[in-house]
Amino acid sequence: MHTGCEHEHTATISKADLVKQLLALLPADCVLFEAEDLNPYECDGLSAYRQLPWVTVLPNSVEQVQAVMRLCHQYQLPVVARGAGTGLSGGALPHPNGVLLSLAKLKSILSVDTLGRTARVQPGVRNLAISQAVAAHGLYYAPDPSSQIACTIGGNVAENSGGVHCLKYGLTIHNILQVKLVDVTGELLVIGSEAFDSAGYDLLALITGSEGMLGVIVEVTVRLLPMPEQAQVVLAAFNDVEKAAAAVGDIIAAGIIPAGLEMMDKLAINAAEDYAHAGYPRDAEAILLCELDGMRADVVDQITRVQLILSQGGATEVRLAADDTARALLWKGRKAAFPAVGRLSPDYYCMDGTIPRRHLPLVLRRIAELSQQYGLAVANVFHAGDGNLHPLILYDANKPGELEQVEAFGGKILEFCVEVGGSITGEHGVGMEKINQMCVQFDALALTQFHAIKHAFDPQGLLNPGKAVPTLHRCAEFGAMHIHHGKTPFPELERF
C-alpha cells in the first residue's frame, strides 16, 4: 500500500476547530469527520493507494464550495476534489491533513438548450444521466467512458475523459464549451464561452485534464450531438494479433472514421465470452469491433468498404451484426471485458498508454515479450483506432513482491509508449499511478513550465498536492530516465 503525499502540510488548525468552522458553513450532514464516515473516501478506482482524509465535506451549492475553499485557504489546508471516485489513477486519493471535497450533491441539470444543442450541468451529474435527460430530443452527450453509468461530468473534465467513441467524437475537451471554476481562494471564474472560439489564453483546455490541480469545477456547459440516424457494427476475427493491428491502420488509411474501433486479444475474448456470452469466436487470437454511424446511405456504403478491408487484411471471419439486438450483444462483451478479465486472477492492473496508431503491431509485440519476461499474463482490450492501449496485467497482490513486479512491468510499457512518440496516459490521467513516468515523458524544462502554470493558479500548492506533476526532486530520485525524441535505440523506429 502506498500513501500519496510528497508535500507535507503541517496543520494550522486542530481537526476539532476545523469541523466546528465547517459546521458553521454547511449543514451537519455535509461534514463527515468520524473514521467510519470517512472510509468510503479512502481511495478511488485505483485501490492500491489508500488514505483516509482528515475531513470530508459535501456542499449543496456553489456558494458552499466557495465558503469551504475560502476557509481552507485561510488555514492553508490541502483540498482534494472528488467526483464519483471512479478514477483509475489515484487522482482523488485524499490528503491525510486535508479536506476531501465531494461534489456528489451538486447533481442538477440546470438547463438544456435543444436549439443551441447545449446543456448546463452541475459537476456531480453522471455522464450517462446527461444523455438520458436529452434523449427525448434526439440528442446525446458523446464522450462515453466505460464507467459512464457512475462517473460524473466534473470528474470527466478533470481527467479529460474519452471512451469508445472518442475516435470520431473527441475527448471531453472537444465536447464542452464553458466551465465555472472555484479557484483556490474561493473566487468563481467563468471560463470559455458559447461561441466557437474565445479571446485570451485557452484556459478551458488548460483546466480540462488538469486533475484537480488548478481549481474546483462547479458547472459545465456541454455540447450535445444529434443521435446518428444509423449505427452498424462489424466483428472481425484474426489468427494473429499483428494482422488485426495492421487492419486498424488500413481502415483509417482508407479515409473512414469509425465511431468506435476496438480490439481484444485471446485472453480478453475468452474472459468476456465466459462472462457475457456475446458470441465471440473463442479460437481467434484477436478480434476487432468496428462501429460506423451517421446517415443511413453513408453507413451502408462505409460498412461494405470496411468488410472488404478486413477480409483483405486477413480476417478469418467478418460478421455484420444483423440488427440492433445483435449489435448490443457484440458491445456487451466489450463493455464487460474489464470485470470479466478480473475473474481470471485475484487482481489486475490496468495500464493506459497512447501511441501513434502506426506503431500498434510493434507495441503489442513488445508487450508480449515483456509479459514473457516478467512471467505475468496480459489481456489487451483497447481503443485501437485511437492508439489508446489498455493492457490488463494479471497478478495476485497477496504474493509478496508481485505488485512491485507489476508496477515495474507497467512502467516499462509506458516508457515504450513514450519511446515510439506516444504518451503515458490516454484517458485515465496521471494521478498517483503514473507520476514517476511523467519524469520519462517530460524533461526538466517542461516540468518546470508545468509547475509555473500550477503556481499561476495555486501558488501555495493546496489543490490536490503531490498528484499529476512530479517535483524535479522526485524525478531525480526516480533516475535520469528522460528519453529524448528521436533518439531511440530501436532500429524498427528509424524510418519514422
Place this chain on the structure above:
Amino acid sequence: MHTGCEHEHTATISKADLVKQLLALLPADCVLFEAEDLNPYECDGLSAYRQLPWVTVLPNSVEQVQAVMRLCHQYQLPVVARGAGTGLSGGALPHPNGVLLSLAKLKSILSVDTLGRTARVQPGVRNLAISQAVAAHGLYYAPDPSSQIACTIGGNVAENSGGVHCLKYGLTIHNILQVKLVDVTGELLVIGSEAFDSAGYDLLALITGSEGMLGVIVEVTVRLLPMPEQAQVVLAAFNDVEKAAAAVGDIIAAGIIPAGLEMMDKLAINAAEDYAHAGYPRDAEAILLCELDGMRADVVDQITRVQLILSQGGATEVRLAADDTARALLWKGRKAAFPAVGRLSPDYYCMDGTIPRRHLPLVLRRIAELSQQYGLAVANVFHAGDGNLHPLILYDANKPGELEQVEAFGGKILEFCVEVGGSITGEHGVGMEKINQMCVQFDALALTQFHAIKHAFDPQGLLNPGKAVPTLHRCAEFGAMHIHHGKTPFPELERF
C-alpha cells in the same frame, strides 16, 4: 495613427551595441537596422497601427532564434515575433525599443509522414504551401484563412486561425499535434505529442492563439487530411437577411455539417460581382454558399436535403454548381469579397466577432441599426455556420474623426457579441485592435488569471508587450464596462 505600447521598456544597451552583438550571432543579411530596411516591418495587416522596430532580425535556424532570445533576455529587450505580417489585429506591431523577430527564413517542410498523415514544418512555411507539398499524396492541411496564399503556419498557430472550412474541420488547434517553442530565455520546449492525448497540462492549446505572448514558435507538426472524394456547393438567394440567417440554423439543426457555410449581404454581393463576375444574383438581400464534402454517396444525399431546407426557408433561388468550374467560380466571388468591398470606399475596417449561431438574425439586425445610427455603411461577408461575423465598416480615413467613429461603432458590435454570449474575436486575435474590448469580455478575476499565465512563461513581460491582454489599469481607464453573463438589458435575449 496609434502606437502600441503600454509597457515602456528603457533600453539597457545602445542600438549600436545591440546591432554589433546581433551581428556576432547572425549573418550580416539577417540583421536590419536602417530605417529604410525597417520600413516593411512597421505594421501588419492592420495598417492603422504603425511603429518602426529598433532592429529586425531574420534568423536562419532554430539555434539562431535561441541565440537572439538569449541576448534579448540578457538585456531585457522586448521581442515581437512576426510571420508573414498578414494578421488583422496588429499583433505583430513592433516595439520601438525592441527586436522584431521575423521567422520568414525558417520556411522548410522538414518531413512528411503520409502513413501517419502528419507533416513537420518550420514556422515560416506558408499555409497553402503545406497543402501543395502533400497534394500528390491525396492529402491537404484543412485550416484555410483567406490569406492562406501568404500567411504562415507559425502565425496561424499564434492566432489559432480558422477559415472557410473550420465549421467542419476545426481551427488550427484541432489540426496540429506538436509545437516546438523557444521560450523567453532561449530554451527549446517540445509541446504536445504524436499521440491523440498528452499527459500534463494542455500547453499545446495554451500556446495556440496566445499571440506571441508566451514564446516563439519554431516548428509545428500538423495533421493532414485525405482530400474529400467529392465537394459540391449550393448558392441560395434570399430577399431578407434574417431569413438567410435563419436558414443557417435550419441546416445545422438538420444534423448536417457543411464543409463551409458562408453568407454575404447585398453590398458585399454587388462588390464581389463587380470584381469577380461570379454570377451572383445582384438583387438578392443576402446569399448563402453551402459546401458539402465527403464520400460521393453522402454528398449527393446531403446536398439534396440542403436544397430542400433552403427552399423551405424562403430562398428565392437555389442553385447547385454544375461542375468544379462552376463551384470554383462561386467561391471566387466569396474569396475576393474583402478586396472587392475595399473598392467601394477609401477605407474599410474588418471586425471579427463570434456569436452563438442562434443569435445571427438578432445580431445582424443590431448591426444594421448601428450602421444607421453612425451613418456608416457596413458590408457583411462571413462564416455564418460558425457564427463568426466579419462586418466590414466602410469609411474614409482622411475625413477628420471618421476613424474614431468607426472604432466606436466596431466596439459596439463586439460588445453586443459578448452580450449574446459570444466572443470579441473569432480568428483574427486581439492584438492591439481589440484590447479595450477584452475589458468588456472578461472581468478583473479572469484578466488577473491571464496575467498569472503570462507570468508563468514570461515574468518580465518581454514577449510582445502591450498586446492581447490589457492591464487592469487600462481597463479601469477604459471604464467599468464588463457585462455580466445573463444580465442583459435586451429583452429579446431573456428566453435564452
